Amino acid sequence: MANMAMEKVPMPERDPKERAKCFEEVATGYTAAMAQEEAARCLGCKAMPCVKGCPVGVQIPDFIQKIAAGDFEGAYDTITATNSLPAVCGRVCPQESQCEGKCVRGVKGEPVGIGRLERFAADYVREKGNKKIETVPSNGHKVAVIGGGPAGLTCAGDLAKLGYQVTIFEAFQVAGGVLMYGIPEFRLPKQIVQEEINNLKDMGVEIRTNMVIGKIQSIDELMEEGFEAVFVGSGAGLPRFMGIPGEGLIGVCSANEYLTRINLMKGYLPEYETPVIKSKAVAVVGGGNVAMDAARSALRMGAEHVYIVYRRSEAEMPARLEEVHHAKEEGVEFLNLNNPVELIGDENGRVCGMKCIRMELGEPDESGRRRPVEIKGSEYVLDVDTVIMSIGTSPNPLIRSTTEGLEANRWGCIVVNEETMATTKEGVYAGGDAVTGAATVILAMGAGKTAAASIDEYIRSK
Amino acid sequence: MCDIIKTIAQIQAKFYREVNTVFLITEKTVLNQDVVKIKVSAPLIAKKALPGQFIIFRVNELGERVPLTIADYDREGGTITLIFQLVGNSTRQLAQLEVGDSILDLVGPLGVATEIPEDVKSVCVIGGGVGCAIAYPQAKALFNQGYDVDVIAGFRNKDIVILENEFKAVSNNLYVCTDDGSYGIKGLVTAVLKEQIDSGKKYDLVIAIGPIPMMKFVCKTTEPYEIKTIVSLNPVMIDGTGMCGGCRVTVGGKIKYACVDGPDFDGHQVDFDELMRRNGTYREQEHECRMMKLADKADK
Numbered sequence: 001m002a003n004m005a006m007e008k009v010p011m012p013e014r015d016p017k018e019r020a021k022c023f024e025e026v027a028t029g030y031t032a033a034m035a036q037e038e039a040a041r042c043l044g045c046k047a048m049p050c051v052k053g054c055p056v057g058v059q060i061p062d063f064i065q066k067i068a069a070g071d072f073e074g075a076y077d078t079i080t081a082t083n084s085l086p087a088v089c090g091r092v093c094p095q096e097s098q099c100e101g102k103c104v105r106g107v108k109g110e111p112v113g114i115g116r117l118e119r120f121a122a123d124y125v126r127e128k129g130n131k132k133i134e135t136v137p138s139n140g141h142k143v144a145v146i147g148g149g150p151a152g153l154t155c156a157g158d159l160a161k162l163g164y165q166v167t168i169f170e171a172f173q174v175a176g177g178v179l180m181y182g183i184p185e186f187r188l189p190k191q192i193v194q195e196e197i198n199n200l201k202d203m204g205v206e207i208r209t210n211m212v213i214g215k216i217q218s219i220d221e222l223m224e225e226g227f228e229a230v231f232v233g234s235g236a237g238l239p240r241f242m243g244i245p246g247e248g249l250i251g252v253c254s255a256n257e258y259l260t261r262i263n264l265m266k267g268y269l270p271e272y273e274t275p276v277i278k279s280k281a282v283a284v285v286g287g288g289n290v291a292m293d294a295a296r297s298a299l300r301m302g303a304e305h306v307y308i309v310y311r312r313s314e315a316e317m318p319a320r321l322e323e324v325h326h327a328k329e330e331g332v333e334f335l336n337l338n339n340p341v342e343l344i345g346d347e348n349g350r351v352c353g354m355k356c357i358r359m360e361l362g363e364p365d366e367s368g369r370r371r372p373v374e375i376k377g378s379e380y381v382l383d384v385d386t387v388i389m390s391i392g393t394s395p396n397p398l399i400r401s402t403t404e405g406l407e408a409n410r411w412g413c414i415v416v417n418e419e420t421m422a423t424t425k426e427g428v429y430a431g432g433d434a435v436t437g438a439a440t441v442i443l444a445m446g447a448g449k450t451a452a453a454s455i456d457e458y459i460r461s462k
Numbered sequence: 463m464c465d466i467i468k469t470i471a472q473i474q475a476k477f478y479r480e481v482n483t484v485f486l487i488t489e490k491t492v493l494n495q496d497v498v499k500i501k502v503s504a505p506l507i508a509k510k511a512l513p514g515q516f517i518i519f520r521v522n523e524l525g526e527r528v529p530l531t532i533a534d535y536d537r538e539g540g541t542i543t544l545i546f547q548l549v550g551n552s553t554r555q556l557a558q559l560e561v562g563d564s565i566l567d568l569v570g571p572l573g574v575a576t577e578i579p580e581d582v583k584s585v586c587v588i589g590g591g592v593g594c595a596i597a598y599p600q601a602k603a604l605f606n607q608g609y610d611v612d613v614i615a616g617f618r619n620k621d622i623v624i625l626e627n628e629f630k631a632v633s634n635n636l637y638v639c640t641d642d643g644s645y646g647i648k649g650l651v652t653a654v655l656k657e658q659i660d661s662g663k664k665y666d667l668v669i670a671i672g673p674i675p676m677m678k679f680v681c682k683t684t685e686p687y688e689i690k691t692i693v694s695l696n697p698v699m700i701d702g703t704g705m706c707g708g709c710r711v712t713v714g715g716k717i718k719y720a721c722v723d724g725p726d727f728d729g730h731q732v733d734f735d736e737l738m739r740r741n742g743t744y745r746e747q748e749h750e751c752r753m754m755k756l757a758d759k760a761d762k
Contacts, residue, residue, distance in 0.1 A: 173566070215572055216510055238704050251743075273525050274526045
């Protein structure tokens with residue numbers, strides 16, 4: 001009998017006041033009973049609209065039915081058949097615009113909490129410690145994956161399942177990409193990321209850290225070494241700045257820098273050496289997930305006031321609903337329809353204020369969102385001692401500038417055939433932010449998955 | 463308490479370790495009280511390194527990622543040479559390692575190698591203090607390629623003069639100067655440079671590597687003579703691959719990233735004042751942190 005409750009079983013969360021001071025995970029996860037209760041809300045539609053909304057095609061009704069029946073390990077197996085990083089996706093996917101956005105239950109009431117259930121299954125199996133890793137006999141073919149982020153990990157996992165010998169070349173000291181350097185501990189514990197990566201290693205994937213491909217070795221050299229195909233998932237690159245006066249002042253940084261110091265370099269732990277800027281009042285410019293991560297991290301680092309300064313209104317915010325909601329609960333102050341025009345410095349060259357102008361929404365622009373227009377004469381100065389720019393990135397230039405035959409578009413994104421993720425260079429495939437510009441973890445994973453299938457076909461047809 | 467944290471960090475470090483090269487220190491020389499030279503086994507980096515490029519090191523799990531310019535490389539022996547000044551915690555920790563110890567992480571070669579414009583014949587390489595360690599491979603490469611190379615090496619005083627013999631071997635003329643006159647010519651590198659130019663010496667290119675004020679004033683000196691001047695910048699940096707944006711510098715009014723666009727830039731276009739300011743971002747914090755640690759030690 002389906003559970004016809006209009007709302008999801010609530011997710012247990014730490015108290016906002018308590019959690020805004022620590023880096024412990026905010027959402028603590030369903031119990032088995034909660035998961036079964038929520039799973040019972042799924043109607044098991046034959047048409048499976050939710051699956052169409054999933055970039056990696058997780059068989060959603062199937063795994064939910066298994067949870068409802070108490071077969072949690074079976075549910076995990078169903079998920080991992082198509083998704084190599086379930087504990088990650090259950091936490092960071094924008095479910096509301098993907099699987100849950102298509103859920104029939106969402107027409108009237110809340111959709112089924114698919115993300116929460118996915119997380120539950122992954123956490124259950126991990127905590128039980130009895131996951132079984134299938135190792136496939138090697139087929140003798142070598143594939144190189146450049147970048148150990150979501151796209152690369154997914155591509156590597158899928159290829160390993162097919163018997164390929166996969167080597168991931170990671171630029172940092174640890175694999176994980178944005179899951180390690182970008183998304184904070186309180187949203188995605190690093191231990192979980194590393195355990196998902198360990199699963200890949202158990203499947204036979206080799207990870208070589210400290211390897212910046214394009215510098216230490218080129219793609220051509222990798223191919224000469226015997227890699228038959230290469231997947232480029234090198235991720236997002238240079239952070240954008242606004243080009244307004246004062247961005248060179250002390251106390252102004254990109255969200256990438258701020259978050260990397262805190263997450264990858266663990267600057268929030270006193271025993272780690274990497275310094276993180278100390279702030280009283282922080283303005284984070286932007287309205288995406290990265291902006292929310294930076295703002296919520298700033299609170300935890302001890303800032304008294306943290307502002308999100310966003311030029312459109314909340315309805316246009318690209319961040320996940322849950323992130324906005326959590327940020328508000330924790331005390332982040334939202335200055336929507338505001339845009340910075342100048343950063344003001346004190347006599348020591350340290351930022352001490354941000355001149356903003358108020359905006360209103362005009363006609364829709366090419367993105368379909370209503371264009372923000374300045375309200376003349378509405379400038380004012382916001383007192384801040386730190387400004388974190390979180391207005392996007394442009395793709396990393398290292399690979400495209402060192403690989404002959406690899407075409408990029410005028411924004412620097414690697415050009416691919418979207419059906420196959422094949423680049424203009426034979427045997428080289430690409431996906432994730434390196435192709436799309438800054439996007440989501442799950443889209444990168446989808447691209448990694450598509451590329452893995454294409455690479456398999458390419459090598460088999462050789 | 464601190465020990466427990468360290469143990470946890472070590473366990474974590476083990477947990478996080480992945481397939482990796484061991485970056486073994488094969489040679490170590492203390493050049494002066496503040497400057498240490500080490501040779502590190504890093505065959506892949508040694509194979510690719512070019513003058514002007516840098517590496518990023520991390521001494522241990524708790525350490526920062528810190529950029530250092532590659533001072534020399536031995537492609538056959540598979541080693542790179544690093545010469546560094548003890549300026550912060552990380553360089554101090556690096557200096558504590560001995561032959562046989564290894565560095566946890568070493569990434570490189572990063573950055574764009576120095577590009578010498580085609581019509582250049584005569585180059586003046588200027589090093590200031592530990593900047594001489596980076597100026598040296600430049601002078602060596604240029605000299606070996608047949609350029610006419612003069613070197614001006616400036617130091618605060620006699621005690622910190624380094625690489626004099628090395629420079630002598632790779633230059634047509636070497637001018638060593640000290641601020642206090644305790645060794646060589648008394649005065650700043652800019653005075654020596656101006657004197658050379660005014661006495662009729664023709665330089666097609668000046669390469670200046672050293673403290674920011676030195677590079678700034680070398681550029682001010684060469685500007686009226688319209689001599690192209692390349693500087694090697696050392697801004698705040700974390701990843702070194704064009705991701706964090708910490709190393710942004712203003713060059714010709716535009717944002718450039720030292721890790722992927724540099725570290726070499728046209729010195730006449732660089733906003734040195736901004737660079738100097740931004741390099742001080744974490745100085746107070748590091749000082750405070752060191753004081754805390756000293757106080758901790760005193761307590762025990």
